[in-house]
Amino acid sequence: MEPSSEARISAIRHFNRFFTRHIGVLQEGLLHSPFPLTEARVLFEIGHGEQVTASQLVRELGLDAGYLSRILTHFEQQELIKKTRSEKDGRQFLLSLTPQGKEAFLLNDQRSREEVAEMLDDLSEEDQQRLLNSMRTIESLLTRGLKFSEPFVLRAHEPGDMGWITHRHAVLYAQEYGWDEQFEALVARITADFITNYRPGRERCWIAEINGEIVGSVFIVESSEAVAKLRLLLVEPKARGLGLGTRLVEECIRFARRHGYQKIILWTNSILVEARHIYQKTGFKLVAEEAHHSFGRDLVGETWELIL
CATH class of the missing domain: 1.10.10.10 (Winged helix-like DNA-binding domain superfamily/Winged helix DNA-binding domain)
Known part of the structure; x- marks a missing residue:
């Protein structure tokens, strides 16, 4: 038997x-x-x-x-x-x-x-x-089953990474969605605020690399004592299809649970189809929508949340 x-x-x-x-x-x-x-x-x-x-x-x-x-x-x-x-x-x-x-x-x-x-x-x-x-x-x-056999590696942020994040967001969103430089200004403010007010026990930035080249990033930041906010998820085109976006979001969820948050919220736009798919797959729910004109385009903003 x-x-x-x-x-x-x-x-x-x-x-x-x-x-x-x-x-x-x-x-x-x-x-x-x-x-x-x-x-x-x-x-x-x-x-x-x-x-x-x-x-x-x-x-x-x-x-x-x-x-x-x-x-x-x-x-x-x-x-x-x-x-x-x-x-x-x-x-x-x-x-x-x-x-x-x-x-x-x-x-x-x-x-x-x-x-x-x-x-x-x-x-x-x-x-x-x-x-x-x-x-x-x-x-x-x-x-065949090693958990760390992924083609990418995640690390904490280092000097120079915020510049890369701002630059790549600006370039990719201009190329893929036609967004103007106001989006670059927004990303620059978010990254500057993260560095200026960084709370290591409550916040984290993950940088993804393949063979030493940065190919993605994401942030989890404190919105309140009970609520964390996921921000600036980015995966380079060359690294898409590898499960990297999902892995980055999952790291945010694990971090938030480990540090006592009760909920994660995020703001995105309906045009970001791939990101929305990742959020839905990892358990986030769409809770609000609002039309707005930003970054030179008419958009529909969305608020998603995950109860931990």
Whole structure:
């Protein structure tokens, strides 16, 4: 008889506990080093990579951008890494190891090789091949379901991003809807207000990147103690069809719930069909409509809300 779902879940959890204990992940310092697992992985990727950026690390390791930023700051304080501004993109910093960082990396790398070699020495040739084949099977099956295997990566805003958001909104809305420079002025005011009055525990901006290039953005800001406002959702044409717009809105919803908001509201226009589809799909309801003349066009403004 096939094992039940509960039995399968228990078996996988049992294997996870066995394997993490076997390779020493639960030790305070991996490989008898001062680095816990995540820090050791970050150090490893920087040591093995060429012109590594924080965005690439977020994508490769599936890490939260804020968490990675704290790790990199800690590494800088320990003088293990250095940052160099990219000549191709001034908003990007290339990460590399300092001499102290290389020393720590090489020590960890050597210890890792020695531990794996010791583990294999305890197995016959036949058992080693069975182990390797089984590991390849696990990797192949689970890679297809990795949650961080999306073609894009999300990060928090950085210096220069508000200028990009204002510029791209102005260009795209002029090209696609014929809106004039008054819309650019509105976006500039929204982004300036966000930076001037930024409340980290209550507000957030997400920037989406593909291979280091910005392709989208969204904001969640405080309207009142109980109400959050979603603003300035944008997805570049080249990144549409990847689920990015939905993912950005879902991040706003998760953030609002986590920080105690009771409702999210947003204002859009009926002409923005793709955005309206995303809002409807993620649970927002249209609650009000009003005709207006803005940005050089006759439009129908819409207010949507989501009860959390």
